[in-house]
């Protein structure tokens with residue numbers, strides 16, 4: 001059974017907040033993050049998704065013209081005669097009385113229109129099958145046609161035309177050559193600072209230092225407009241690599257957003273789940289199989305327990321998993337997230353592993369702690385990055401910057417069902433309980449050190465005595481003095 005979690009969409013601001021001399025933003029970063037229009041900070045601009053600079057109408061018009069000319073050219077080419085015959089059959093044109101002679105001009109026109117429509121559906125909607133109200137063709141034949149190499153070539157050509165709309169090479173070059181290596185370097189420095197010396201630290205530093213930047217394509221498709229426009233980033237566990245989804249660049253070129261995302265994705269390599277996958281001699285291995293043992297073994301001691309606390313991000317997890325399932329690790333869909341290695345189930349695999357769980361036969365990522373951990377590390381790295389590479393920023397500049405860090409994720413959405421579990425906590429938690437709780441960020445924004453009612457998970461906890469408690473109990477009752 002799913003646990004029931006209520007997602008808060010309204011921001012509750014305690015009345016004492018208004019009696020303070022501090023501005024509202026010091027208590028609530030999440031609310032104004034989605035205010036309409038464009039916001040500029042000294043590193044760039046961010047727009048909410050409903051205010052994108054991307055002119056989809058112009059783009060579709062141009063790609064539709066391109067589709068028409070590419071399809072006509074393909075069908076005129078005598079080398080593609082067999083492809084034409086396959087298409088005629090797939091669309092059942094060959095069954096028409098007038099098309100017993102399949103090379104008939106009228107039949108060619110019908111096939112050409114159907115092909116153009118097919119490509120439009122694949123490129124702009126990506127779900128030709130489910131969008132059809134009526135089963136007008138044999139879907140197996142259409143899928144077969146769709147996989148034909150001539151179709152793949154057509155999509156490849158269209159990708160080239162679409163790239164000039166979908167790519168922003170100036171920002172991409174900067175991310176690849178400058179921002180990514182700088183964030184990676186800062187993360188390595190931070191690990192040296194917060195982790196106690198030893199083999200675990202050396203291995204984690206080696207792993208982070210060897211993460212590769214794998215570019216901007218998060219779709220793995222020839223062309224897929226809806227996914228090409230999705231913002232986000234990906235950590236690929238196989239290959240230890242990070243991608244930054246080019247869709248993000250339609251909404252933001254602010255380094256507050258870019259650095260936060262890159263730091264988050266880099267941190268997946270050391271999150272409680274993905275820390276377990278790497279080169280045999282370098283990877284971290286849990287020896288215990290119970291949740292409490294594994295939380296204690298995780299090199300960032302006390303942090304998991306803290307991040308599960310109600311006053312922090314309150315990282316949830318679903319009910320305890322059933323023993324190792326057949327598809328133990330499954331990829332998480334969507335533009336942002338992590339792509340785990342596909343591994344056969346192993347005998348004696350841990351019952352609890354911070355990764356996926358099986359629920360009613362469906363394997364899902366069952367623990368928010370991975371995402372929360374990455375948000376927490378990103379909140380440590382981001383203020384350091386801005387401080388190092390941008391001098392003389394004012395309090396106002398920092399406020400605009402931090403408003404821009406989640407801004408491109410703002411879009412109208414339905415309220416989640418109460419019992420719907422997602423791997424990421426709400427944006428309110430991510431913005432207010434993690435970013436805004438960070439004392440360095442608060443200082444830069446000109447806010448008082450503590451956010452009332454919120455617990456900051458101080459990296460200094462890592463070298464303090466073990467304080468791990470079972471999640472869902474009243475956690476951190478004996479929190480270190482001075483650490484809030």
Ligand SMILES: [Zn+2]
Nearest residue numbers: 337338371374
């Ligand atoms: Zn993530």
